Amino acid sequence: MNKRIKLIQGDITQMAVDAIVNAANSSLLGGGGVDGAIHRAGGKTILEECQLIRARQGGCKTGEAVITTAGNLPARYVIHTVGPVWNKGNAEEERLLSNAYENSLRLAVENNVRTIAFPNISTGIYHFPKNKAAAIAIQTVTTFLEKNESIKEVIFVCFDTENYELYKSLL
Ligand code: AR6
Numbered sequence: 001m002n003k004r005i006k007l008i009q010g011d012i013t014q015m016a017v018d019a020i021v022n023a024a025n026s027s028l029l030g031g032g033g034v035d036g037a038i039h040r041a042g043g044k045t046i047l048e049e050c051q052l053i054r055a056r057q058g059g060c061k062t063g064e065a066v067i068t069t070a071g072n073l074p075a076r077y078v079i080h081t082v083g084p085v086w087n088k089g090n091a092e093e094e095r096l097l098s099n100a101y102e103n104s105l106r107l108a109v110e111n112n113v114r115t116i117a118f119p120n121i122s123t124g125i126y127h128f129p130k131n132k133a134a135a136i137a138i139q140t141v142t143t144f145l146e147k148n149e150s151i152k153e154v155i156f157v158c159f160d161t162e163n164y165e166l167y168k169s170l171l
Contacts (some may be wrong), residue, residue: 001171002145005138005154009164012157013041016074017115019067020157021104023122024080026059028066033124034159038078042071046078063099065107077111079104083122086129094136097122101140109150117155120163134166 012020012034022038025031028050030039039046049068053060060066065081081104084096100121108116118137122128141154158164 002142004145007156007167009158012119013037015117017117018113019077019079019108019116020075021118022078022080023119026082028059034119042073045071063096065103067107086127097136098140105144115153117157138170
């Protein structure tokens, strides 16, 4: 395991890191799951900044990422990325999930983020199989860190025990 990768079980809204990643949807207007939790805990400035991004570029495509400040959260930034909806694996879901992690990390580097926390993107409402998603997340982050020195810590924040156990065994 890469020494810069950490694993915890918990609530990502509590993380005092440079950036937390949100599993958003293309509208950027909020939703349920971790997205709902981040907007609830972070307050209205996050949504206001998302609305400005929408006005500028019309939301966020699957696999891409945008950045806002983090409102009342202990983090400095929220990186909103959109994972794929699982559709039997026939719609390039694996590549799109990898893109979501990679584009979040790229945006983090551009914004001098040193510490970043990821939720288990797409494994809730979007129904991506958790074992496949964990392998893709770990592979994508590990490959990125091998090429990039500026990110000091990537924390996988698993909310549910099933994901936590999966990551523990894979890492
Ligand atoms: N901290 C960390 N992880 C969490 C938290 C939390 N507070 N709450 C839930 N999770 P989901 P998706 C985990 O459904 O599948 C939204 O409506 C959860 O256990 O939040 O990418 C968006 O607006 C799961 O493992 O995101 C989109 O419409 C993981 O977060 C849609 O859901 C992702 O589950 C995105 O679906």
